[in-house]
Amino acid sequence: MMWKKAYLLVFSALLLLTGCSGETALIGQSMIKSADQPSADFQGTFKMTGDLDKLLDAVIDNAEEKKEALAFVNALKAGLKMEGSTVSTNEAKIVFTLNDDKILRDNQLWTGDQKAALEMLVNSNDVYVKTPIDQKYLAINSANPQEMEVDAEKLRAFQDKIEKLTLDFMKKYIDKYGFDFSQVKNLGKESVELPDGKKVDATHISVTLDTPELLKMLLYTAKDATANKDVRDFAIEFMTLTSQFATDNIPAEVAADMKKPSAQEQRAEIEKMVDQGLAFLKMQVEQLEKQYTIDQMVEQVKEAGVQSLELKLDYYIDSDKNQVRSISALSAAVKDPDGKLPKPVTIGWEADYYSWNHGKGTAISFPAASDTVTVEQLQEDENAIKAFNDKGFLYRFAQEISSVPGESEFIVFDLKDNSTTLNGEPVAGVRPFLKDGSTMVPFRFIGEEMGAQISYDPATKTATFSKDGKTIKVTEGSKTATVDGQAKTLPVAPLEKDGSLYVPLKFVSEAFGADVTWIEEVQQAIIEFEKAS
Numbered sequence: 323m324m325w326k327k328a329y330l331l332v333f334s335a336l337l338l339l340t341g342c343s344g345e346t347a348l349i350g351q352s353m354i355k356s357a358d359q360p361s362a363d364f365q366g367t368f369k370m371t372g373d374l375d376k377l378l379d380a381v382i383d384n385a386e387e388k389k390e391a392l393a394f395v396n397a398l399k400a401g402l403k404m405e406g407s408t409v410s411t412n413e414a415k416i417v418f419t420l421n422d423d424k425i426l427r428d429n430q431l432w433t434g435d436q437k438a439a440l441e442m443l444v445n446s447n448d449v450y451v452k453t454p455i456d457q458k459y460l461a462i463n464s465a466n467p468q469e470m471e472v473d474a475e476k477l478r479a480f481q482d483k484i485e486k487l488t489l490d491f492m493k494k495y496i497d498k499y500g501f502d503f504s505q506v507k508n509l510g511k512e513s514v515e516l517p518d519g520k521k522v523d524a525t526h527i528s529v530t531l532d533t534p535e536l537l538k539m540l541l542y543t544a545k546d547a548t549a550n551k552d553v554r555d556f557a558i559e560f561m562t563l564t565s566q567f568a569t570d571n572i573p574a575e576v577a578a579d580m581k582k583p584s585a586q587e588q589r590a591e592i593e594k595m596v597d598q599g600l601a602f603l604k605m606q607v608e609q610l611e612k613q614y615t616i617d618q619m620v621e622q623v624k625e626a627g628v629q630s631l632e633l634k635l636d637y638y639i640d641s642d643k644n645q646v647r648s649i650s651a652l653s654a655a656v657k658d659p660d661g662k663l664p665k666p667v668t669i670g671w672e673a674d675y676y677s678w679n680h681g682k683g684t685a686i687s688f689p690a691a692s693d694t695v696t697v698e699q700l701q702e703d704e705n706a707i708k709a710f711n712d713k714g715f716l717y718r719f720a721q722e723i724s725s726v727p728g729e730s731e732f733i734v735f736d737l738k739d740n741s742t743t744l745n746g747e748p749v750a751g752v753r754p755f756l757k758d759g760s761t762m763v764p765f766r767f768i769g770e771e772m773g774a775q776i777s778y779d780p781a782t783k784t785a786t787f788s789k790d791g792k793t794i795k796v797t798e799g800s801k802t803a804t805v806d807g808q809a810k811t812l813p814v815a816p817l818e819k820d821g822s823l824y825v826p827l828k829f830v831s832e833a834f835g836a837d838v839t840w841i842e843e844v845q846q847a848i849i850e851f852e853k854a855s
Contacts, residue, residue, distance in 0.1 A: 351643050355642075359680060364407065374395045404418055415443050419439040421437070430713065533630060536631065537620065561595070565588050628655070647675065647676050736845065772836070835851070
């Protein structure tokens with residue numbers, strides 16, 4: 323069901339970018355064909371664009387935080403690659419690969435020669451995920467009938483009905499959608515080279531939507547929904563199916579104490595709800611049109627900070643009405659609310675998507691039970707997590723959903739009176755303090771509470787934290803620390819006070835793997851971590 327929902331969500335979003343008149347009719351026809359014949363191979367890229375680094379200058383003052391944010395921005399601008407195949411709306415394979423995985427490596431979430439990647443296999447409600455450095459797949463059931471106390475066959479039948487109803491509605495709606503796009507061009511035939519090396523001739527249609535055009539389209543779509551019989555019928559049928567499924571699957575002990583409405587009563591109530599909702603939407607649209615012109619709406623968008631907006635869509639459709647390539651690019655000029663930048667900053671995204679082998683996508687092999695680890699196994703067997711490499715990001719996720727971790731401990735550093743408490747009990751001699759804007763906390767105290775081995779070399783004034791194969795080294799007076807051999811720059815150099823070596827709290831949260839919460843009102847930092855066994 324997860325893949326079906328994702329497919330329908332994308333399909334619904336693209337629906338609003340099509341029409342039935344002029345050049346856009348071909349786009350709508352190609353989407354209808356994709357709905358009827360979803361099987362294909364695909365490859366695409368997605369990346370952020372614009373002056374994101376300039377935007378960081380406007381919103382972040384701290385140099386260290388800005389450096390980290392820039393690493394994240396660089397990863398977004400380098401982009402994400404997606405490739406795989408769909409066999410049906412129930413079966414798909416997608417491999418996501420980061421073009422720039424430096425931020426994961428810097429945070430000890432990836433290792434090895436390969437780029438950080440995630441393979442996802444979808445088979446009806448079953449989803450399998452695995453990275454190249456993991457031994458097994460993590461198996462997730464997105465709609466577990468046992469947890470829902472629903473018969474598996476009934477659940478599948480319900481999902482199939484919902485999917486058919488939705489796709490049938492989409493096809494009818496696309497065919498009749500009548501918004502008149504003003505910026506559409508047929509750029510003629512072009513040769514498209516596909517990722518499999520083949521070339522195909524395709525009709526290139528370009529659609530451009532600026533702020534006024536987008537507002538007109540959204541207003542048209544809202545008005546159309548209030549008067550379109552297909553929309554009303556779909557809403558009623560969708561809600562009726564959902565309501566009937568919920569009613570039929572009420573636990574027996576609950577159903578015995580409640581009056582079950584008849585199918586006619588359910589239908590009548592749903593029709594009333596839908597009609598009331600459409601009437602309310604119609605009233606809102608009419609009030610909006612009376613109050614504002616499109617130009618006035620554009621000015622309101624500008625006042626909100628978006629100075630300009632442009633969405634450009636390019637479709638390449640072959641003679642069989644298959645979309646073999648689609649390019650989308652969104653660009654927005656955003657005004658700095660604090661006035662720190664002399665002019666608006668441009669931000670946006672670009673996506674470039676190819677598909678081929680329509681109707682005969684590459685077959686997908688799903689893993690055997692012996693090659694998977696389920697959520698239940700992670701929660702019941704503390705050794706199950708060993709199937710995932712602890713230098714990979716999937717390991718962190720598996721760790722989160724596992725119930726094996728021990729009890730949490732809490733350390734509260736109070737900067738108002740420079741005191742410390744551990745699980746509510748005062749700790750003598752541990753006094754946090756501020757240094758050049760950073761909260762300084764004791765290295766040994768936190769490390770030992772986390773169950774680590776802490777050693778100190780007086781000759782080099784270097785302290786070492788060792789736990790579960792992780793090694794952290796800090797040196798008094800040096801802003802350079804090492805985490806598993808990789809250099810890290812600290813905002814403030816560690817310093818000795820009252821016989822203890824103090825380090826920046828921010829370093830603790832990142833390197834020690836602890837959760838840190840700062841409460842400004844009371845000047846307290848709260849550290850939560852797993853209690854040492």
